[in-house]
Amino acid sequence: MDENEVRRVEEGLAAEPKPPPMNPSEDEKRGGDRVVDEGMKVEGSSKLEETVGGKPEEVLPPVKQRSKRVATLDAFRGLTIVLMILVDDAGEAYSRIDHSPWNGCTLADFVMPFFLFIVGVAIALAFKRIPKTNDAVKKIVLRTLKLLFWGIILQGGYSHAPDDLAYGVDMKKIRWCGILQRIALVYFVVAMIEALTAKRRPTAQDLGYISIFTGHHWQWIGGLIAFVIYMTTTFALYVPDWSFVAHNPDEPPKRYTVICGKRGHLGPACNAVGFVDRQVWGVNHLYSMPVWSRLKACTLSAPSSGPLRPDAPNWCRAPFEPEGLLSTISAILSGTIGIHYGHVLIHTKEHRERLKQWIAMGLGLLVIAIILHFTNAIPINKQLYSISYVCFTAGAAGIVFSAFYVVIDVWGFRTPFLFLEWIGMNAMLVFVMAAQGIFAAFVNGWYYEDPKNSLVNWIQKHVFVDVWHSQRLGTLLYVIFAEITFWGVISGILHKLGIYWKL
Structure with a gap:
């Protein structure tokens, strides 16, 4: 297998490999090579061995089979x-x-966390074996930079595809955040933890429900740090009044002021997620068409898009970044949960045991999310990437992934x-x-x-x-x-x- 093919297998982008046929008689001549780790590698001897006639015969090098692709x-x-x-x-x-205009979860709201979940699973498989940590770190940094570059090109405002044939962006208004940028940052954090803790990770098979967590505790410590930063900032940060300038095609630019002066607010106008992005990126560099404009408070066409109401609050016209900095910190948890599913896949051989751990975690996350949402403690909210949203979408991802695994990899209905x-x-x-x-x-x-x-x-x-x-x-x-x-x-x-x- 050449270098490019190995790389594709590691990153989940190659075709389903077919193991080379093995003749049993040839296997005996090669010193009794044996397949271990479910076809992941073949162990044997490459030294000179004595034949029956007493003449030395060089045993061929061990045959390495390709990874069994999931x-x-x-x-x-x-x-x-x-x-x-x-x-x-x-x-x-x-x-x-x-996308849901604010609280709640629709079909569109599953896309981003599903991406991050599968990124986590792929990281666990790609970095299962790390011969050289420095090479792995270089690979992670390079891939992160590529994702950031393409994210800014595609969603920063330079591309006006597909309807507008013009191109180019005013650097005063370029959007720094986006889908690929969020994936890049989550990938960087989760993959770096995986690479830098390779020597401390367990190598044993069939880890139990608890040992699978303790064996990869550095990933969960990283997730816990992200959780603490997000929750502390969300509920402790003071959000003052703020203003912005609206640029409408048929009207001259007009400045609006949003009255806040609150802490722990989870509504559209005065949340800490928006405040952090306004301070870090600047209000002109945020997404100019947020989905909250489809709320009943903003338009009579709700939940569809439509003209703003005459009495619509000022924040209905304001920009908001759905892939912002603080919400991306929360999104690290989606990648952390995904890599846990990957660890279960690596350390558990039996289909039944894998599914038990996957489904149990998925159902547990769904229950936590439903309790938080319907008690109104922390509503499910994609724009804020709330903790209940992390649990709900990650739990759903785990259930769907498990169902796909049963149908495709266990039953073979591909x-x-x-x-x-x-x-x-x-x-x-x-x-x-x-x-x-x-x-x-x-x-x-x-x-x-x-x-x-x-x-x-x-x-x-x-x-x-x-x-x-x-x-x-x-x-x-x-x-x-x-x-x-x-x-x-x-x-x-x-x-x-x-x-x-x-x-």
Whole structure:
């Protein structure tokens, strides 16, 4: 296996490996090589041994088999990409699947924590063996920088895909935060802890319910530190009054003031999450179209987008960063829980024992989240990335991951999920081209007379909307067939050709 293929296996981006056939008679001649650790490696002797005739014969070097690939990892990653495309491009037509305007959890609110969960699982597998710590640290830093770079390019405001054919961003208003930036920071923290504590990690198999935690306690200490920082800042930080300038296309710029003077506030206007981002990044560098504008207090069209009410509070017009600094610190817990599932996968051989630990933790997290939410102690809130939101989405991720594992890896029903595996193997490509609209923007660049007369718009209107006589249903079907199915086929072709785009 060459170096690139090893790297793809480690990062969950290579095809399902097929172990080389082994002839039993040849196995005996090689000194009785034996397979250990469920096909992860083959041990044997490479020294000269005596044959029956007394002549020395050189035994061939041990044959190293490829890692037995967990197909659930790719399928779960592919599911997350599919959900992102669905809610991003069909959420405007079906607001019930779009992000919750504030408290609560919708289909769109599962995307980010599912990403971070699977990042954690992949880290555990990728850094299971670390020959050289310095090389691992360099790899982590380089990958983090790549993710940050692409995040700023795609979501910082430079790219106006897919509808606006212009490009470029005013550095005075560039958005520093985004999806890839959050993934980069969570990956950096969780992966660095995993790499730097490699020598202190247990190597035994079949760790129990408690020993799996104590054996990897440094990851949980990191998660605990993130929890303490988030909770202390959220409930102890004083949030003063603040102001911002709204830039509306049809109106001159106008300054608005939001009255606060509170601590521990979990509403849209005066929470510590927004205050930290305004202080660190500056109000001009935050996301300018927050989902809270769909609240009843802001628009009569709630929960859909619409014109603001005449009596809407000032904060309805304000920017807010959903992937900000303090909420990213809380998001580290999603990665920590994900890496715990990866540790269970590594240290537990039996399917039944893996599922027991996974499902027990998933159900426990769901119960904690429901109690916190319905007692109104800490509501489930994606914009704040509240602790109840961490528990609820991580618990759901654990249950879905366990279900995928049973169906795909235990029962072997892979065929219905192959398109998810293909997308998961080329997740970065599909994210950039489909979820961020880069491919659609390229196609839109070739139009006839008017930018609206492009192939993408023609297909959406004449093949889907006009045929079904419904803008909503036509939009949904366009997303399912012209985007998700299309990129599933493209990913399958690339997989057959052995082409993968990774960072």
